[in-house]
Amino acid sequence: MTTRNFDALFSPRSIALVGASAREGSVGAVTARNLLAGGFSGDLAFVNPNRARIGGQLAVASVEELSNAPDLAVIATPSASVPAIISALADRGCRAAVIISAGDRAFRANVLQAARPRAMRILGPNCLGFISPVAGVNASFAQLTPKRGKLALVTQSGAIATAILDWAYGRGIGFSHILSMGDMLDVDFGDALDYLALDSATSAILLYVEQITSARKFMSAARMASRAKPVIVVKAGRSAGGARAAQSHTGALAGADNVYDAAFHRAGMLRVDSLGELFDAAEVLASGIRPNGDRLMIVTNGGGLGVLAADAL
Secondary structure (H helix, E strand, O other): OOOOOOHHHHOOOEEEEEOOOOOOOOHHHHHHHHHHHOOOOOEEEEEOOOOOEEOOEEEEOOHHHOOOOOOEEEEOOOHHHHHHHHHHHHHHOOOEEEEOOOOOHHHHHHHHHHHHHHOOEEEOOOOOEEEEOOOOEEEEOOOOOOOEEEEEEEEOOHHHHHHHHHHHHHOOOOEEEEEEOOOOOOOOHHHHHHHHOOOOOOOEEEEEEOOOOOHHHHHHHHHHHHHHOOEEEEEOOOOHHHHHHHHHHHOOOOOOHHHHHHHHHHHOOEEEOOHHHHHHHHHHHHHOOOOOOOOOOOOOOOHHHHHHHHHHO
């Protein structure tokens, strides 16, 4: 499907939060607060069967009571209710959904079965959510809203997303979009790169990867994205122990690390080894400074350090 219906995700005209809550600290309450505070200028609706108003915003009892079909739905309800909600949204004409809720294999199969007949796009499940400062959308339960910038972050881990957000916020580094991919039931890295490669609001892309699905699609999208702008990737699960941890985290089968290394190199992506190096790359890219030609000078007060610097470069 690649980027079909991605306009409903990246530039929605209307959003519905199903599972909006007034219970302090709950996922539904934090997500509702973020949506209200994110600066979204379109129509915003909350769905909660037990409350008529949340955060000053009117709420309806069910998806069927929404006055209009939302472009984008954000779902933060218990997993057992999600497939029926997806089916009801698809019947109304909703074209994209962010599923924060997590579930087992049967849950994921039921969600996909409900979404596919109408080509409804799914981000997640089991994810932090979606943030697009460019569109004024914070459809996540992150504890802060990032500044607007030109970096896009695509991460399989919600915890990594919050760590990068915390680091970047204190340094004044902003983002165009942040996609927490979770279990990648539908939208995967290939789809995200396909869109971001041509996105004028994005000048560079940061990736945190545990597993690549649809390898052929990923390679095609990665080559196109890398030709258009810098793409920096951290691949977790390099060791046998790390691979086992990745599988327990998102069900990712990490695979042989040298295969990933070769794929990233062939696609023209820059692989870094740690979050610290990803932070360094983000800081350089956010500065807007681009080197032009072989014009780098090394200044050192010790000859050995100059030799080591030259070797590293």
